[in-house]
Amino acid sequence: MSGGPAVRCAVRAGAYYDSIVLMQLQRALAALPGVLDAGVMMATPANRDLLAASGLLPGEEVAAGPDDLLIAVQAESEAAAGEALARVDALLAVRRAGAAGQEFRPKSLASAFKQLPEARWVLVSVPGRHAAAVAGEALDSEKNVFLYSDNVSLADELELKKKARDRGLLVMGPDCGTAIVGGTGLGFSNRTQRGRIGLIGASGTGLQAVVSHLHARGAGISQALGLGGRDLYAEVGGITAAQALDLLARDPETDVIVLISKPPAPEVARRLIALARGVGKPAVVYFPGAPLPAPRLGNVGFASSLEGAAEDALRGLTSPRPPLAAPVAFAAGQRWIRGLFSGGTLALEVLRGLEPLFSKAGGHTILDLGADEFTVGRLHPMIDFDLRLRRLRQEAADPEVALVLLDVVLGDGAHADPAGELGPVIERVKAEAQAAGRALDVAVLVIGTDQDPQDVKLQTVTLEKAGARVCRTVTDLLDYAVERLEEIEGFPRPEDPPVPLESVQGPLAAVNVGLESFYDSLLAQGAQAVHVEWKPPAGGNEKLAGILARMKRSR
């Protein structure tokens, strides 16, 4: 035995301790005389790597599995290390005695609900492998769940969320770090005043950054509803996000909605954007890392950063967009949008903007007639309108076509009078459609300046006289097309049964299971709360827990 620094380990096999307890044990050990460093963690491969990197694993192999607690001490001498490890149980006992002495604490959810029957929420932060069972029990008692625990399976998440949806309850999470419900923060959350902006997020620190930014700008929030990082996966389908959108759409205290999530599955994005289109108030969507369909589609803005999302929400508070004037309604069977563009980037921006809203495959098309395949041995469609006019007549004759989108790019080099070519044809095809009982709509994006040789005002007037809707920017054209598209496709049906507004109205009463610090935070914010003195079934012994669960079921 040398007299130099020594590393020693102890193992508590299959023992469960609250993470806070472990952190405090580590600190207490590190503070003992002669101790240089200490590590206390479950012996997962990642944690072992960390201990090794800190020089806290001894040379010999330590027999411990991921469910075992590993306590490692580096001390000035073997003797000091041994003395430190000998105090582990005493230190753990002190902590537990302190915690138990505070007040009466229920040991089960059932008795917690008796103690605080007005609780609508349960905060669950027990270890991942136990979390689904606890959350399921809360749902069975008609409670909403804030599920902080991570390392919960996707299958369990889906089952919990379906169960919640069927009962008009919310499951925020798993791995939900942040929410503010009825003015009270759950998990990690920043203090701010109540306000008119409602947040929905599959990103805890994303929500916190937006709340903090809004606070710095003097604005407050109505609700901040967490989803967990996987809610917008294809497997889960955005169940909680859809519920939350519907809830905030109905919430009279919310004027603007912000939705944040890492890039969702495309079909989930499509559905949520459509739902956001239907909320009847300004909405801001931020999918970090995903390309933006457009800066704005009707009432829905698309942000490219947390800061941008917050700023867009502030703008939404002050400048709600007026609805467009409704044109003549389409006939039954008219259902496709057809774009015939001469500008490639204009076509691309229109396609990108509309594509997420196209719920029906196949029939909508946006063509760039300036693309190489159309221009071999032929003039560009900005000069020669022959191809476009032929396509326009063809699309207009199709009884399923509702809206035709065109562009007119003025300037040198282009056709001397595009409206003179397009106008009479637009007028004729609209009249023919009307004679056949249809309302064919034509919108034209006019790009140009008032110095261009074609006279932009005359071009606009000619097109408008022919019955076309004239737009001067892609954003305007998208606004119009989006509005008309919704007359065709409608909005998706919101979730049923709806989550009652009372679920998120303050003052909050909640039951906390897991991290005691979350309970402390609830009390510090003036919320009513009960903390469950939770232990894993059979003290963390998985085999025994399995037997107990089977016995319970068979009763």
Add this chain to the structure above:
Amino acid sequence: MSGGPAVRCAVRAGAYYDSIVLMQLQRALAALPGVLDAGVMMATPANRDLLAASGLLPGEEVAAGPDDLLIAVQAESEAAAGEALARVDALLAVRRAGAAGQEFRPKSLASAFKQLPEARWVLVSVPGRHAAAVAGEALDSEKNVFLYSDNVSLADELELKKKARDRGLLVMGPDCGTAIVGGTGLGFSNRTQRGRIGLIGASGTGLQAVVSHLHARGAGISQALGLGGRDLYAEVGGITAAQALDLLARDPETDVIVLISKPPAPEVARRLIALARGVGKPAVVYFPGAPLPAPRLGNVGFASSLEGAAEDALRGLTSPRPPLAAPVAFAAGQRWIRGLFSGGTLALEVLRGLEPLFSKAGGHTILDLGADEFTVGRLHPMIDFDLRLRRLRQEAADPEVALVLLDVVLGDGAHADPAGELGPVIERVKAEAQAAGRALDVAVLVIGTDQDPQDVKLQTVTLEKAGARVCRTVTDLLDYAVERLEEIEGFPRPEDPPVPLESVQGPLAAVNVGLESFYDSLLAQGAQAVHVEWKPPAGGNEKLAGILARMKRSR
């Protein structure tokens, strides 16, 4: 022979005609008595489909290849159709006589250059298969090229652009629709006043939409330089874009630069963003359909629409960002950025922002320590700083590490005093690095409100006293990191030899080969121009042209 409507065709094998001539022939035929519709186009498959869709192909097979001219007429009777087709040659002759009678026109580039020796530009809009040869001839005469023609091979494009780069010349295109050089529009372009915004675009209508929007907002442009749609492909590597950025960086008449291109190859995007970082003036980048790295990286803003790009450029005119105060310089060998984050979305935003600027692989890392793999059996890093402090010490001891990025998320649930944990360690590792002759830099993103329990002001002061740079938004943190990163990596070297500023300074003198309407536009704008009465080698006969080319080479 029936007395009803009839369709008849004529073919001119391997004949070359200007596209404008063909369009006019088509119109003239359609206007003849008894003619219902007419089509005049090269007999490519796409054009044949179009003729068929318009009922302009007769029942029997028409023998014509893609290099043959197909003239189709639908008339009230066989007789009317026949009469129309009989007039084709006469109509073509009228047009040619009219064109030839206007003035003396050179038949070759060489004689055009003699006629207008001050010409620095050649506009090329001959059919694609002849375009590379014409453009190459222009470059050989030290002229810049506006290459409107499409259907030019990628290999030819690369060869032309390399040749141009080596001579300090620009090749805009192929498939370049739009440019404004020294106040004169080339190809398709809008009339606007001169101004301080310089545009670069691999998108013709994209440039036109931005010019039109800026014009509507009262702003003008210095130059609009086209690239052609493929300049930012990996194969071409953004040769022209890099030249154009360097040119506008040196241009004293340009205060803000806008770069627009469909999503480039990632390595090309990386290089161009780095070049844009080095232009020394505000720049705006819009890559339609690509995810944005951040709303802004230092002087470079990222837009998400044509309209947004124009608006960002306007903001760049009025509010140039002041440079950050320079901290202590790094030592030789310090070259990596290491991020240790507790917030997943914060880590993601920082990674997305910096990743396009990381020119060296491997050494830069941005970690989310709140990710599932780090939190099994352990508290979240927003509560328990043990893991982060260990990693911080580890990174700080690495002599190759230059800058460590951290986040501190305040609020309920989080650590009661993060700065109290981080501050002393930051102070110590900075002092240790300094003792070892290094300047270790630490920047901390603080998220929170002034109502949070931790006292955000005290947290900030503690971190600043420890020597950390404190930022309050991701944008601020990125600004700082980007600036420091450039001290490490520098800017890429601009193109050599540079394109002389005189190349784009007005008044413009240019030679036009191809579409006569582009020549007309040049004259209408008051530019000096000469139109070449171009014919394909051997009158469009490819075989004969090949023989002639070989003979020319062997001389």
